[in-house]
Each structure stands twice: as C-alpha cells, then as structure tokens.
Amino acid sequence: MEYLPWQTDPWQSLQQRRRAGRMPHALLLSGPAGIGKYAFAQALARSLLCQSPTEAGSACGHCKACELLAAGSHPDWMSIVPEEEGKAIKVDQVRSLAEFTALHAHYSGYKVIILQPAEHMNHAAANSLLKTLEEPSADTLLLLVSAQPQRLLATIRSRCQQLHFTAPAKGEALTWLRSQIANADVEHLLEMASGAPLTALKMADSGLDKVFDDSLKSIESLSSRQGDPLRVASDWQKQDGMQTLHWFSGWVTDMIRLASSPNPPHLDYGALRQRLQALAKRLELNALHRFLEQLNEARRLLATSQVNPQLLFEELLVRWSALPRRQA
Numbered sequence: 001m002e003y004l005p006w007q008t009d010p011w012q013s014l015q016q017r018r019r020a021g022r023m024p025h026a027l028l029l030s031g032p033a034g035i036g037k038y039a040f041a042q043a044l045a046r047s048l049l050c051q052s053p054t055e056a057g058s059a060c061g062h063c064k065a066c067e068l069l070a071a072g073s074h075p076d077w078m079s080i081v082p083e084e085e086g087k088a089i090k091v092d093q094v095r096s097l098a099e100f101t102a103l104h105a106h107y108s109g110y111k112v113i114i115l116q117p118a119e120h121m122n123h124a125a126a127n128s129l130l131k132t133l134e135e136p137s138a139d140t141l142l143l144l145v146s147a148q149p150q151r152l153l154a155t156i157r158s159r160c161q162q163l164h165f166t167a168p169a170k171g172e173a174l175t176w177l178r179s180q181i182a183n184a185d186v187e188h189l190l191e192m193a194s195g196a197p198l199t200a201l202k203m204a205d206s207g208l209d210k211v212f213d214d215s216l217k218s219i220e221s222l223s224s225r226q227g228d229p230l231r232v233a234s235d236w237q238k239q240d241g242m243q244t245l246h247w248f249s250g251w252v253t254d255m256i257r258l259a260s261s262p263n264p265p266h267l268d269y270g271a272l273r274q275r276l277q278a279l280a281k282r283l284e285l286n287a288l289h290r291f292l293e294q295l296n297e298a299r300r301l302l303a304t305s306q307v308n309p310q311l312l313f314e315e316l317l318v319r320w321s322a323l324p325r326r327q328a
C-alpha cells in the first residue's frame, strides 16, 4: 500500500527533509487506531530502502531492494511487533534492534526499523530502547508507531520527533473506502469504525460489520424486554468477547453523551447514532453510568482470562435487560 490520500502533507515534508539530508533518526507516529499510521511507516520504509525512488519519493516496486523488502528479507529492514498479538514487546526483541543499528547497511541506503505498537514495550524493553535512542547511528531511521503515546516513557517521546496523525475528514474517508470496496454501505461502515477508515475496511473484509450489527440488535431487543439474555450470552461467547465488550462500552459511552447533551459535537447523526439515541432516551442516565462501570470492570476481568466468559456475559446482559427506564 502506498501512503494514504490524507497523508500527503507529512509525506511531502519528510521527502523534503530527506532531499536536504535532514531526516530524523527517530520518528514517533501517533494518532488514533485505524487511520493508517502503520501504512505510512511502511510506505516510508519502502521509499528509503528503494534504489530508485520516484521524484515524489515513492518506491519503484521492482528494484532489488523493493523485491527483497516485499519478500520480507531485506537485510536493512527490521520489524518489531509483539510475539503474540496483544502481548508485550520484550527486551530481547529490543536488544536485537541495538545489534541491528550497530551494523553497516548492506545496501547503499538507510536501515529502517518499525516498532509497533510502541506502547506495548515492557519496562525493560523501553529502557533498552532508550539507550539505542541516546546513541543514534547514521542513516538509521527508527519508526515508533503508537495509538497511545502517553503510555510511553517521557524520555522516549522527547528523543523522537513526533508526527501526529488525525482521522481524515468524512468525505475523504468515504471516497477512499469506495475505492477499496464495491457494493458496501461505506457510510455505515465508517460510522461503525468511529471514523477510522482502515478499521472500517478491516471490518468489511472480515465480516465483523455483520457481527457488530447483530450484537447491537441484541442489546436493542433486550432493552425492549424482548429476547433472552442467556441466549445472547451464548452467541457472544462464540465471537471475540473482548471486541464485543469494546463495542458495547463504546455504545453506552455514546448513549451517555447523547443523553447528556442534545447535540454532542463529536457525534455525527447517522443511522447508528439514531439507534443509540433511541436507547439513550429510553434508559435512565444514572443507570447508564453505573452500567458503564460494570461493563468496564467486565472487560478488565475478561482480559485476565480468569473468568468464564459465558457467565460474565450472562450477568452483564441480565443487568442490561433490567436497566431502569426513564419516567415518561
């Protein structure tokens, strides 16, 4: 993937610095999840490693370096991610990075490292990275990618140049989504993904959009005293529970915003918001606040893997279906 249409400004400014021989040693790419920070980092890596990039800085796609990189075997390129998804980046992984930066580049250009999600480094790994950042080596670019940069050591942040990305404007995101998927309700997809286009695309590709809709329908029915919480719990147990509770928590948070202010500026009024507003009108605000706390506690418990997900969902959904109504 090339860099994305809403990333033209940072792309051009970095290419300018490259031509002037003023590339930074370490960049921290921050901003919300699902808007293309990693895609940008990859495009930049390809650009720096390519032996004959275009005038605009894009990789040619067919030189030896581009071929090696596409095959994942370019010797001047390194990617550091958690060994298991959702787990920590460990100190051994960061030590191998220090060895890598000490070597000379095999090809004539840069050495590039992408480390993500950077906030997943454990304490020892972060301290080891700090040492590497204190002694930058020439023609090496370290790209840290993080949706939660506030969780990084302040000393790491201060040694990186920060490049903050924001979600694209709605129109731009929709145009891009339409170019990626045909015959889809891209507005609804974007809304489900809270405006993050890459998350929206992933949801459509993996069928998660359907799971999202079904899960929301279930909580709507339960709130109208229809359906059986135990049956819904059993359905939810078959899907990614953390993901479902993450959505549920987002819905309840939005209901509280919608109930507290008639026109919260950060919520667009699409079909999804209307459905959440209908729920918000029906339920007592204090009860929603209390329920959100229980929901977040349930997410914490589920992450420890020390609970029975079926029982956890049952308890939560029984509470949800009995939530006090607003007085007419």
Ligand SMILES: [Zn+2]
Binding pocket: 049, 050, 051, 052, 053, 059, 060, 061, 062, 063, 064, 065, 066
């Ligand atoms: Zn090339």
